[in-house]
Amino acid sequence: MTDPALRASRARQRRSRWFAHGALLLGVLIFALPIWITLVGSTHDVNTIGRGDVPLWFGAHGIENYLAAWSRGSAALRNTRAVPAGTMLWNSMVMATLIAVGKITISILSAYAVVFFAFPGRMLFFWMIFITLMLPIEVRIIPTFQVMVDLHLTDSMAGLVIPVIASATATLLFRQFFLTIPDEYVEAAKIDGAGPLRFFRDVVLPLSRTNIAALFVILFIYGWNQYLWPLLIITDTSLETIVVGLSKMIGRGDAQNEWNAIMATAILALLPPVAVVVLMQRWFVKGLTETEK
C-alpha cells in the first residue's frame, strides 16, 4: 500500500475514471436537456411558455394538455385544420410499420436471390441495387411524385409507403450476412431434399432473426421520421403523419403558438420509436454485434 508506484498508478486510474464519467455526464446533459425542457414544458399552461419562460420543473396542466393534444390537436380553437395527435400517431405507426416490414421482406428476398442463386447477370443486378443507394428520395422526388400522381396514389397509405419500400442498404446488409452462411448448410439441405423456398424458411430465416430485428428497429425509425415525402404526397389531413403534423403546428405568422400542446405532441411522437428500441434492444444489440455461429 505504501509503494509510491502503486499509489501513483491508483491515483492515475481514479483521475481517468473521473474524467471518463465527467465526459459521459456532459454528453448525457447535452442530449437530454432539450427533451427534458419539452417534457416539462408540456405540463404548463399556454401562457407560461408564451411569456418566454423556460420552466425546468413540471407544471400542473400535464393531463389536460395531453388529453387535448391527443383528441383535438393543437390550436384547436383557432386552427381549423388541426389534426388530433391520436390520428397522426396511428398514421405514422401504420406507415412506419409497413415501410419497415416491406423493406425487410423485399430486401431479404432479393439478397437471397443474389447470394444463393447463380443466374445470368447476377452481379449486374446486385450493382443496380447497390447504385440506388446514391439516389435517396430527395433526389428522385419530382419524378416519383409524377408517377404517384399518374397512378392516382396521392393521398393514400400506398402512396406514402410504396416509393420508399425498397432498401438497398438492407439488401446489402442481408447479402453480407448471407455470405457468412456456410455452403455446407445449402448442400446439407439439398441432400435433405429441401427446395430453395423451404431452405429459406427453415434455415435462412431463423438464422437471420437477430439481423431482422436490428433492421426492423433502424427501418422503423427511418420510416417514422419520414418528412419530405409525406409532406408532399398527403394533403388529406386524415392521413397526416405525426412528424409532418408537428411541424405544421408551429405557426409561421403572428398567431401565438400553443407551445404546451406542441410539446405534448412532440413527446407523444417520441414514444413509439423509443418503445420499439427499448422492446427490441436485446435483439438489436445482438444483431449488430453477433454473427451466428
Place this chain on the structure above:
Amino acid sequence: MATLTLNDIRKSFGSTTVLHGINLDIAEGEMVVIVGASGCGKSTLLRIAAGLETPTSGTVRIADRDVTELEPADRDIAMVFQNYALYPHMTVFDNMAYGLKIRGMTRDAIRQRVEEAAGLLGITPLLSRRPRELSGGQRQRVAMGRAIVREPKLFLFDEPLSNLDAKLRVQMRAEIRRLQRRLGVTSLFVTHDQVEAMTLGDRLVVMNQGRAAQIATPMEIFAKPADTYVAAFIGSPSMNLLRATLDDGGRSATLAAGGSVSFDEPRPGPAGQAVIIGIRPEHVTLGGELPVAIELVEPLGSETVLHGTLPSGEAMAVRVQGAAPVNGGSMPVSFTHSIHVFDAETGKRI
C-alpha cells in the same frame, strides 16, 4: 444398400481439368476410401457422386440406375460433411429429423427412426440440445445420425474426422467402421490421412492430380504400389526412393549411391536403363556396404526412425525396432528384400 459405379468421370472448371476420367465400381456394402493430397480432386469426385457438382462428362450410377442428371435429394444418399453442417438453430432431434420431415414421413415414424439411430450412436441424452452445446465428437455423432436415419443407399463422407483431435479421431474412426459394417451401407469416404484410409477402407483409391493412381486393397497398395507417387504417399515414414541403373539381365541394379541391389526376379529392360529403387524404412537391413550419414534420430518408444543421407546426397530413412543402434556418425546398411522397382521416366512399377 446398393452399388455405386463411376464411369469415366471428367470434370473441368473453365480451362483447369480437375478429374481426368475416373472409373470406380463399389460393391454392395463395401467401403471405399479416396485418399490423396489436397487439390488432387478427391472432394470433387465425392461431390459429383453426391450430385452437388455435375461432371463435365461421364456417368454416375447408384444401384444400377443412372443418376447423373438427378438432384442430390433424388439420389437416396446421405452425406457427412467436414464441419458437420448441423443447422445451428435446430435441436439435435430436429437436425436428424429434417430430411425425413421433408420427405413427408409421419411424426411417429420420424420419432421412432431418430430414437433408434440416436440409441445406436449413444446420443439419446443429447436429442433436445443445440449443436453449439455439443463437443466436437458429439457433433460428429449427430452428423452420422443425420445420415443414418435416412436409411440411404449410399453414405458419403467428406473428411469427417479432420476437425477432431488426434485421440478422438482414432476412436471415431473405429466407430465409423463398426457402424458401417453393422449397417452394411455402401460407402465412399474421402480423406487426406493415409492412416485413416488404410484402417477404414475395404479398398483405397489413391488419387494424384485428377487421376486414380491405384485402386486396390490397403495391403496390396502397401505391398505393391503402382507407381512412385503411391509408394511415397502410403506408409510412414515414406518409402526411400533411390536412383539406380539396371544391370545386364535385369536381375540387379547399380545404385547411384554406390553398391548394387539384386532382385528376387528379373525385371525387363535394357542394361543401363534408369530405374528407381524403392525400399521402405522398415525393410532396410542393418549392416552392409552402403554408409548412411545419420542426421536425426527419432525415438518413438517401441521403434526408432533414423534419418540420414547416402553418399549420393539422397535422403534415407531407416526404421529399427527398439532403441537406436547408433547416435550419429555413419551407419552401414544394405537392401536385401522387399525391394520395389519403378521406371525412372514414367514412375510406374516394373
